[in-house]
Amino acid sequence: MIDKRIIPLAIGGLGIGTTEFTVMGLLPDIAKSLQISIPEAGHLISAYALGVVIGAPILIGYSVKFPPKKVLITLMLLFTLFNGLSAIAPDYGTMLIIRFMSGLPHGAFFGVGTVVAARMAGRGKEAFYISLMFTGLTIANLAMVPLVTYIGHIYHWRWYFAIVAIIGLFALLFLKLWLPVIESNQDTHFLEELKFLKNKQSWFVLMITAIGFGGLFTWFSYITPLMTIISGIKESQMAYVMMLAGGGMVVGNLVGGILSDRLSPEKTCALLLFLMMISLLGVFFLSEYRNISLVLTFLCGALSMSVAAPINIMMMKAAPKSEMMAAAFMQAGFNIANAMGAFFGGIPLEYGYAFNYPSLIGVGMTCIGLIISLRYKYLYGKESVEEEMETECISCDK
Numbered sequence: 001m002i003d004k005r006i007i008p009l010a011i012g013g014l015g016i017g018t019t020e021f022t023v024m025g026l027l028p029d030i031a032k033s034l035q036i037s038i039p040e041a042g043h044l045i046s047a048y049a050l051g052v053v054i055g056a057p058i059l060i061g062y063s064v065k066f067p068p069k070k071v072l073i074t075l076m077l078l079f080t081l082f083n084g085l086s087a088i089a090p091d092y093g094t095m096l097i098i099r100f101m102s103g104l105p106h107g108a109f110f111g112v113g114t115v116v117a118a119r120m121a122g123r124g125k126e127a128f129y130i131s132l133m134f135t136g137l138t139i140a141n142l143a144m145v146p147l148v149t150y151i152g153h154i155y156h157w158r159w160y161f162a163i164v165a166i167i168g169l170f171a172l173l174f175l176k177l178w179l180p181v182i183e184s185n186q187d188t189h190f191l192e193e194l195k196f197l198k199n200k201q202s203w204f205v206l207m208i209t210a211i212g213f214g215g216l217f218t219w220f221s222y223i224t225p226l227m228t229i230i231s232g233i234k235e236s237q238m239a240y241v242m243m244l245a246g247g248g249m250v251v252g253n254l255v256g257g258i259l260s261d262r263l264s265p266e267k268t269c270a271l272l273l274f275l276m277m278i279s280l281l282g283v284f285f286l287s288e289y290r291n292i293s294l295v296l297t298f299l300c301g302a303l304s305m306s307v308a309a310p311i312n313i314m315m316m317k318a319a320p321k322s323e324m325m326a327a328a329f330m331q332a333g334f335n336i337a338n339a340m341g342a343f344f345g346g347i348p349l350e351y352g353y354a355f356n357y358p359s360l361i362g363v364g365m366t367c368i369g370l371i372i373s374l375r376y377k378y379l380y381g382k383e384s385v386e387e388e389m390e391t392e393c394i395s396c397d398k
Contacts, residue, residue, distance in 0.1 A: 017140025051103020080168030111328030131257025142246030212369015217341020248301025
């Protein structure tokens with residue numbers, strides 16, 4: 001049975017995932033309504049991502065001394081407020097500012113939530129609890145993004161932001177009712193929290209995230225032209241393809257958490273990066289075969305979220321005295337991965353290559369991430385082995 005204490009964090013993730021990814025499918029509607037071009041509307045995505053990167057360390061830095069429950073409620077209140085304002089923004093300039101403000105609580109919420117989820121879990125279940133929190137994000141891709149995109153198309157795009165605000169209200173309610181009170185760390189401050197950046201171990205994890213995980217964004221950023229032009233899927237069927245990818249994310253997220261607890265975060269991360277590399281190779285060579293391409297869509301979707309739990313655990317181990325700040329930087333790392341994947345994946349397209357070539361760039365990025373991961377495992381993996389032995393000894397004593 002699922003621990004109800006984790007549900008408020010999952011609902012928050014549901015709202016965040018819905019607001020972050022639905023906008024991509026409604027850009028033409030927003031552009032037409034605000035009388036701007038589609039590329040200009042795309043700046044709303046960039047503004048949100050910039051808010052995530054800037055907001056994560058700043059908001060965490062100024063909230064570390066407050067109880068995590070109050071911090072999470074405040075962050076979700078800001079998230080709900082700015083998404084509600086997005087629904088009534090009168091013009092493009094106002095919308096751009098509000099989208100930036102909406103992104104500010106995103107990374108901080110997951111940063112604090114990751115630490116809270118790990119603390120609520122029993123020993124040896126930390127990765128699984130973190131994966132439960134990220135389940136909200138994966139369900140957003142599976143169900144909410146297609147549903148809200150449909151509503152936005154049929155009725156009006158402003159309903160998209162209104163629905164996100166309603167999800168935020170539910171998250172606030174359940175955060176208040178079900179999230180336990182956890183003591184804050186009164187012995188820290190902003191600069192103290194940033195000291196983890198002096199640690200090479202932390203930079204290893206951030207590089208694995210930004211480069212290795214970025215490999216999958218070379219695939220996801222161009223999934224629509226890949227599936228319609230290379231695989232022969234009708235544009236009207238792309239909603240089902242995205243749901244297939246979202247289903248993979250739900251499964252992969254939970255499997256990644258279970259594997260990480262049973263093996264170790266380091267072994268799981270290396271294994272998943274290797275599987276990512278193989279899957280992206282499959283996309284490059286086999287996307288012209290429709291049925292195989294659909295299977296690969298599910299697999300790539302699963303692998304895209306399976307690494308979330310183990311990589312966050314690795315970062316928390318690398319920064320034991322700055323867990324929340326480190327987890328917030330991980331969200332910035334994921335957004336950098338998104339940007340890098342889209343940018344580098346687009347390079348072969350600019351030279352006229354087919355839409356399966358971005359995944360070949362992704363193979364290279366994932367390979368680099370795997371090499372860094374193996375190096376990390378060699379340097380720091382012994383600590384996890386020692387922890388496992390301690391856990392086994394404790395179990396034997398009982």
